[in-house]
Amino acid sequence: MAQTKVHRKKRQVTILIIWMILWEVGSESIQYSVLEETESGTFVANLTKDLGLKRGELAERGAQVVFKGNRQHLQLDPQTYDLLLNEKLDREELCGSTEPCVLPFQVLLENPLQFFQAALRVRDINDHAPEFPTREMLLKISEITTPGKLFPLKMAQDLDAGSNGLQSYIISSNPHFHVLTRNRSDGRKFPELVLDKALDREEQPELRLTLTALDGGSPPRSGTTEIQILVLDINDNAPEFAQEQYEAQIPENNSLGSLIITVSARDLDAGSFGEVSYALFQVDDINQPFEINAITGEIRLRKTLDFEEFQSYHVDIEATDGGGLSGKCSLVIKVLDVNDNTPELTMSSLTSPIPENLPDIIVAVFSVSDADSGQNQQIVCSIDDNLPFLLRPSVENFYTLVTEGALDRESQAEYNITITVTDLGTPRLKTQHNITVTVSDVNDNAPAFSQTTYTLRVRENNSPALYLVVALASVSSLFLFSVLVFVAVRLCRRSRAASAGRCSGPEGHFPGHLVDVSGAGTLSQSYQYEGIGKEMEESPMVRDSFLFS
Structure with missing residues (x-):
């Protein structure tokens, strides 16, 4: 089958990727939960049951678990296809102070193509204690400072989140101060020292207190620092x-x-x-x-x-x-934000070779992402011009590359496809991914003669070893050609002409003396037109096979 070349417009599929969870129509996200630091290989879920599939269907359909980026936090058991932890998870490393710590992922079934949205929540354990930046703080307070004055102190840091994070501050017992726990605009807690009783430098020029930070774990963890307070002589105004x-x-x-x-x-x-x-x-x-x-x-x-x-x-x-x-x-x-991150393309599935006679075949499944935000995060995906392939957006940030129609291996047996992912930031950044797709042959071409009728003219009294004609039949699908050699007839040697007399005409359809058993395709004897030419013209078999003139 010969394919007509058609000029096609460049196909572009534009998707505005906003980092919020977009669920597939008619489906809901499946939520799973594990404690951080749980051992690798721990059972998480029975995917077959949760997705409502038949036993063995996950394996038959080529199931994969796909996370954003290159991290693979979960794996599928190769025997049972249960969902297992692929590594120990550190909530603080994955999410920092963000709570809850949720890692979205997709379950991809390749054949037929289907996506399921899911999320893994990593629950915090109290594995960090609050810690102050220094072992000691120094405060200088004038002796004329009135009670009620507030003195902000440096806060402690706790890498845990939620109730396991830093909750409050306490101070060692003393007659002059107590401590308050305050919330900053970003949610972090800091201590403020409150003066309860006026200081007297002559009576006590220096105080030492212990400040303790407590988290909300069970049991709670704590961290401490020392506060050194120097009582100053009169300095009426603070900056x-x-x-x-x-x-x-x-x-x-x-x-x-x-x-x-x-x-x-x-x-x-x-x-x-x-x-x-x-x-x-x-x-x-x-x-x-x-x-x-x-x-x-x-x-x-x-x-x-x-x-x-x-x-x-x-x-x-x-x-x-x-x-x-x-x-x-x-x-x-x-x-x-500035546009400083190039888009990323992650190939999930690639099929090659593909049969030439089937349209709408899924060649590749891939996802795209961009770590920037706003306009810098919007992405355009495209493929080269004049290729018989289409890009189709799937769920969330996934695409499928499919054939636009049936292919013709005899016209082109291999395609080099460049997928270009470009963001819409300034300046625009792009990533290119090259794939090679080969086309497998099917038996879709029958052998064919180059013409339906052949006309032969043969002179009488030709010399031996005369070749008459070779007809070629081409078989395009298997690159074979058939050669039909009309068996020539050898002329009688002139030395035997007198004794042999006139050569007799062919008997039956193809007489034996027309056949050259050596396979050389030459005349077996010399013939006169008057003796055999007319008889060959009148033979039904010969007349149906060849047209003499």
């Missing part, structure tokens, strides 16, 4: 910031050292008591990518930002005067 909270925005690709914002505080005192220096309050925060100029209050970038890792930062800033009094403000920095 005050122009704003209690600053806000700034910064693109994630800003260069190191770039200026983000400048904060300002002033102190009404004179001399050294009125000189202000700046510092980041939680300077030991492991996620802190900023630094502040102690004199000018300029905040600059010291580490590369990544919007996909952190979208915002909450920074506490402290201003301290020469007498040790301090003031505090907060800074919320929002990170702006």
